[in-house]
Amino acid sequence: MKKISAFLVLAVAALALVACGSSSDSNSSTTETGGGESQAEQGGAAKEESSSAGGGSASTLKFEADPNGALAYTSTSETAKAGKVTVEFKNPQALTHDVAIENSQGEEVGATELITKGSDTTTVDLKPGTYTYFCTVPGHREAGMEGTLTVK
Numbered sequence: 001m002k003k004i005s006a007f008l009v010l011a012v013a014a015l016a017l018v019a020c021g022s023s024s025d026s027n028s029s030t031t032e033t034g035g036g037e038s039q040a041e042q043g044g045a046a047k048e049e050s051s052s053a054g055g056g057s058a059s060t061l062k063f064e065a066d067p068n069g070a071l072a073y074t075s076t077s078e079t080a081k082a083g084k085v086t087v088e089f090k091n092p093q094a095l096t097h098d099v100a101i102e103n104s105q106g107e108e109v110g111a112t113e114l115i116t117k118g119s120d121t122t123t124v125d126l127k128p129g130t131y132t133y134f135c136t137v138p139g140h141r142e143a144g145m146e147g148t149l150t151v152k
Helices: 002-020
Strands: 048-053 056-064 077-080 083-091 100-102 108-111 118-126 129-134 146-151
Touching: 056 077, 108 118
Parallel strands: 056 083, 077 146
Antiparallel strands: 048 056, 083 118, 100 108, 100 129, 129 146
16 A cells, blocks of 8 residues: 555656656747647748737748758748848757848848757848848858748
């Protein structure tokens, strides 16, 4: 009887520890979309969302490194509204990646942090035009980890 009681106490304690556990990621939390599905579960394409806050317009771009390990994003073409744009980047890979945005003159106008198995967010003020987004890790852009961002 004492063995059963001890086992039950250990089982309850283990469940309590699992329920209270947390992620070891030091970056921003994973982003989810409306219906409780993650971006990857919805097909992985980056999405733009618009909202009005304080009379201004804002948009959000969601980027994800290829979950299968390729040196690529899940999308190679995106659009956003001019103004403050929030860039949300999710990297499910063990390789380090980021998202940097450069204007048509080749000047970097914003970037997320380099991350591994996590996510990061940054805000960039964009004017109408065509931009390129890419990974700044040497060799990744050249291997195809880039895309075109059109700001209207």
